[in-house]
């Protein structure tokens with residue numbers, strides 16, 4: 466069983482990448498394909514560019530990686546209450562090839578922030594746009610004050626409530642995959 470996991474961030478130090486990877490690896494026996502949005506960098510989407518040059522190959526490559534997955538684990542970085550520009554640009558291009566970017570895969574949506582807000586605004590936005598993007602969201606969990614709950618150097622989660630909710634979400638995904 467293959468899980469595609471990624472942070473909706475292009476930061477090399479991404480805390481959301483750590484969370485997505487940790488969570489996907491909680492599923493026993495899963496082969497985790499950890500995507501890096503930097504591998505799908507494209508010019509800023511514009512309808513003029515699309516008309517003149519068509520779709521960059523990276524848009525199709527992203528959709529193909531999702532197509533190969535049995536499930537998705539996405540962790541959202543919050544930039545000014547919204548998606549990171551890198552993520553938004555990628556899904557805008559991909560959605561021009563296929564509106565249902567997430568291809569009805571069972572999906573965990575996560576969000577981590579360094580502060581008390583826990584990137585909850587972007588997570589709400591992601592959940593709201595999920596149906597039109599073809600995401601079958603099983604659970605959505607925000608982790609506030611991420612560094613208080615996760616040891617980034619050791620990739621180890623704490624025992625507190627936010628990470629317990631992440632583990633519960635992973636169990637939900639595991640059960641859904643077993644039942645499929």
Ligand SMILES: Cc1cc2nc3c(=O)[nH]c(=O)nc-3n(C[C@H](O)[C@H](O)[C@H](O)COP(=O)(O)O)c2cc1C
Pocket residue numbers: 472474475476478479480481482541542543544545546547577578579580582583584
């Ligand atoms: C341009 C920019 C805007 C940000 N806006 C917010 C914000 O609105 N809310 C928030 O909680 N954190 C905000 N942050 C802090 C991010 O949550 C923080 O950088 C986090 O580590 C991003 O996730 P990542 O490490 O996975 O990229 C912002 C950071 C940047 C660089």
